[in-house]
Amino acid sequence: MSCCGTKRSELTAVMPARPVPGPGTPGVAAAGAPAGPAARGLEFEYVGGSVLTVVGQGTGLLYRFVGHGARASVDPRDRRSLAAVPQLRAVAARR
Numbered sequence: 001m002s003c004c005g006t007k008r009s010e011l012t013a014v015m016p017a018r019p020v021p022g023p024g025t026p027g028v029a030a031a032g033a034p035a036g037p038a039a040r041g042l043e044f045e046y047v048g049g050s051v052l053t054v055v056g057q058g059t060g061l062l063y064r065f066v067g068h069g070a071r072a073s074v075d076p077r078d079r080r081s082l083a084a085v086p087q088l089r090a091v092a093a094r095r
Helices: 006-014 036-040 076-083
Strands: 018-020 042-046 051-055 062-066 071-073 088-092
Touching: 042 062, 042 076, 051 076, 062 071, 076 088
Parallel strands: none
Antiparallel strands: 018 062, 042 071, 042 088, 051 062
């Protein structure tokens, strides 16, 4: 019996934005915040309406934003490339 994917799409709809490691890149901390220099309070917010995945040009990390208002902590080396994406905006990190 095969799965139609509804459970997967339900799970994706409730997941917060977080970076996920791409091939050959550093890992991600358990809480969803990237390990290392990205923990310094740099976040981007998605202002589009669906799902967006962006590759940081500085680190190769994949950042996945699910839904309007989704946020992800971003490694400072990726700031320039994410700032060039029209539907993302830099915001102050939530405390």
